[in-house]
Amino acid sequence: MEDYIIRVENLTKKFGSFTANDNLSFFVRKGEVFGFLGANGAGKTTAIRILCGLLKPTSGNIEVAGYDVSRQSNKVKKNIGYMSQKFSLYEDMTIKENFRFYGGIYGMSGKAIREKTEHYLHKLGLEKEKNTVISSLPLGWKQKLAFSVAIMHDPRIIFLDEPTGGVDPITRRQFWEMIYEAAASGITVFVTTHYMDEAEYCQRVSIMVDGRIEALNTPEKLKEQFRVDSMEDVFIKLARGQQ
Amino acid sequence: MKGFIIKEFYHIFRDVRTMVILFGMPVVQVLIFGFAISTEIKDAEIAILDYSRDNMSLELSNKIISSDYFILSENLEDESQIEKVFQAGKVKEVIIFGDHFARNLEKEQSASIQIIADASDPNTANLLVNYTTGIIRNYMAEKMGEQGMPIEIKTEYKMLFNPELKSVFMFIPGTITVLLMLVSAMMTSISIAREKELGTMEVLLVSPLKPIQIVLGKVIPYVVLSFVNAITILLLAFFVFGMPVQGSVILLLAESLLFIIMALALGIFISTVSNSQQTAMMLSMFALMLPTILLSGFIFPIENMPEVLQWLCNLMPTKWFIIIVKDIMLKGVGLAHIWQETLIIIGMTILFIGLSIKKFKIRLE
Numbered sequence: 380m381e382d383y384i385i386r387v388e389n390l391t392k393k394f395g396s397f398t399a400n401d402n403l404s405f406f407v408r409k410g411e412v413f414g415f416l417g418a419n420g421a422g423k424t425t426a427i428r429i430l431c432g433l434l435k436p437t438s439g440n441i442e443v444a445g446y447d448v449s450r451q452s453n454k455v456k457k458n459i460g461y462m463s464q465k466f467s468l469y470e471d472m473t474i475k476e477n478f479r480f481y482g483g484i485y486g487m488s489g490k491a492i493r494e495k496t497e498h499y500l501h502k503l504g505l506e507k508e509k510n511t512v513i514s515s516l517p518l519g520w521k522q523k524l525a526f527s528v529a530i531m532h533d534p535r536i537i538f539l540d541e542p543t544g545g546v547d548p549i550t551r552r553q554f555w556e557m558i559y560e561a562a563a564s565g566i567t568v569f570v571t572t573h574y575m576d577e578a579e580y581c582q583r584v585s586i587m588v589d590g591r592i593e594a595l596n597t598p599e600k601l602k603e604q605f606r607v608d609s610m611e612d613v614f615i616k617l618a619r620g621q622q
Numbered sequence: 623m624k625g626f627i628i629k630e631f632y633h634i635f636r637d638v639r640t641m642v643i644l645f646g647m648p649v650v651q652v653l654i655f656g657f658a659i660s661t662e663i664k665d666a667e668i669a670i671l672d673y674s675r676d677n678m679s680l681e682l683s684n685k686i687i688s689s690d691y692f693i694l695s696e697n698l699e700d701e702s703q704i705e706k707v708f709q710a711g712k713v714k715e716v717i718i719f720g721d722h723f724a725r726n727l728e729k730e731q732s733a734s735i736q737i738i739a740d741a742s743d744p745n746t747a748n749l750l751v752n753y754t755t756g757i758i759r760n761y762m763a764e765k766m767g768e769q770g771m772p773i774e775i776k777t778e779y780k781m782l783f784n785p786e787l788k789s790v791f792m793f794i795p796g797t798i799t800v801l802l803m804l805v806s807a808m809m810t811s812i813s814i815a816r817e818k819e820l821g822t823m824e825v826l827l828v829s830p831l832k833p834i835q836i837v838l839g840k841v842i843p844y845v846v847l848s849f850v851n852a853i854t855i856l857l858l859a860f861f862v863f864g865m866p867v868q869g870s871v872i873l874l875l876a877e878s879l880l881f882i883i884m885a886l887a888l889g890i891f892i893s894t895v896s897n898s899q900q901t902a903m904m905l906s907m908f909a910l911m912l913p914t915i916l917l918s919g920f921i922f923p924i925e926n927m928p929e930v931l932q933w934l935c936n937l938m939p940t941k942w943f944i945i946i947v948k949d950i951m952l953k954g955v956g957l958a959h960i961w962q963e964t965l966i967i968i969g970m971t972i973l974f975i976g977l978s979i980k981k982f983k984i985r986l987e
Contacts, residue, residue, distance in 0.1 A: 431828045432828070433824065433827055433828060453830060456828060456829060456830045457830045459828070461824070461825060461828040462825075463821050463824050463825065464821075465820060465821025465824070467820070467821050467822050467824070467825045468822075469629065469632075469633070469820075469822060470820070471632065471633055471636045471637065472629065472632050472633075472636075476629070476632060479625065480625050480626070480628075480629045481825075481829075483624070483625030483626070484625065484626065484826070484829045484830070484831050485829060485830060486830065512636075529825075538828075
């Protein structure tokens with residue numbers, strides 16, 4: 380039996396008569412970079428919010444990091460990190476203060492926070508900027524800092540909800556390098572994205588259409604299956620087929 | 623939790639707008655009132671209607687006019703002129719001597735003077751009457767010493783236009799109420815809405831923090847600052863206006879704390895129904911500020927309002943708090959007198975906390 384860190388079985392979420400997630404089932408392996416793709420309104424954000432414990436599912440069994448999401452949400456929360464499409468550091472606080480605050484809400488000790496802060500600032504080459512307020516930094520740096528902050532408490536899984544929206548290609552590239560590094564250190568990465576070239580970076584991707592998962596495999600296999608050259612074409616074929 | 627509170631203070635102290643609203647406004651408001659309402663009288667214009675015109679009435683008139691407080695604007699001939707001089711606006715007080723002033727004093731040891739004051743400015747009216755009766759009492763004492771016989775000058779005063787002298791010192795309880803409401807409700811609702819707008823609220827909700835910790839972390843800094851504000855206003859009231867707290871200061875502060883918590887609960891409730899800072903600001907403005915000022919009795923006496931509005935006033939927490947502050951500060955009453963108002967505010971607090979917990983949960987569903 381393989382070592383799955385996210386198990387989703389028959390997840391359904393309804394808002395009134397609208398079904399946002401229709402009987403989803405999928406498994407994510409430990410240490411994997413898992414791409415969660417879909418058009419706007421396909422139900423990606425709803426699913427990711429359920430996995431993070433922000434929403435309660437209407438029905439289904441969901442286990443994240445070995446805990447049941449509906450009944451043990453607090454244990455789940457301790458083991459995950461989250462970075463939303465909205466940029467989530469406090470603009471009016473310095474880099475150091477942001478690290479201290481986010482470390483604090485995850486219950487890290489002052490010493491651990493200082494060590495992690497040093498570590499990430501060194502890695503990003505921002506040691507001199509540690510007392511700079513976030514609002515005066517360029518967007519690319521903020522994004523990388525937000526990611527560092529999201530994994531500073533060593534979560535077992537990091538959920539990234541469209542982390543690269545509005546960022547230039549070079550920064551996106553660097554950002555994905557950070558993602559790989561995190562995955563190499565054993566953190567499972569669950570990422571939603573709009574960019575199909577990014578889908579190629581993922582080890583496995585699932586594609587959602589209208590609340591259902593229509594395809595789930597490695598990018599290579601998917602391209603083979605749909606007899607196309609790029610993920611973009613896979614995506615378009617799936618979305619067309621639906622209409 | 624501690625980190626959360628520290629973070630909240632960073633937000634407050636680094637935002638110029640927030641700082642101005644928090645600390646600039648109370649001081650400025652209280653000082654504006656301080657200069658707008660003068661508590662000292664100098665050279666107030668008066669008119670005298672003297673039916674006696676004898677030596678004693680003239681002597682007393684001269685005493686009054688020669689004091690620094692009053693200037694004689696005109697001598698009146700009969701009562702029909704009184705209304706006119708008041709309406710002209712310059713004259714603030716009319717002193718009326720009845721017939722045979724001196725003879726009454728000598729023969730009957732008693733005479734009377736009537737003082738009429740323009741109480742549309744109640745503060746000034748009150749001071750004028752007090753100064754005038756003071757001078758008359760001095761004169762009485764002098765005469766008694768000279769003639770060795772007990773005489774009595776009865777003074778009777780009448781406040782024109784505003785007989786009950788409403789709003790004397792009314793502005794301090796009103797200012798405290800408005801400011802606490804503004805700082806507590808508006809600032810918390812805006813600060814929570816800001817986290818939602820920036821997306822940081824989601825990150826907080828994903829973290830192991832419990833919703834109650836998030837709310838407390840948001841609220842505690844504002845409780846502290848509002849409390850500091852309340853104390854500042856009370857100190858200003860005392861040093862600038864010489865307005866002492868007649869009742870128990872501890873009771874007053876405890877009631878203020880209760881009111882602050884009520885306003886904060888209201889602020890959280892507002893933030894749960896608004897998703898942006900703008901909405902939160904507008905809601906606070908229209909749902910809180912205007913009713914607070916207009917329907918609390920702060921500026922317009924509730925008794926003079928149409929019945930429908932009086933009913934609405936009862937729904938305003940501020941109305942009850944103004945009554946509490948006034949009673950403690952001016953009348954010096956204890957809890958026994960204001961328990962009903964206190965209960966109403968406690969009830970409102972529970973209601974708002976309940977509503978916001980319910981709303982907060984729905985968001986997480």
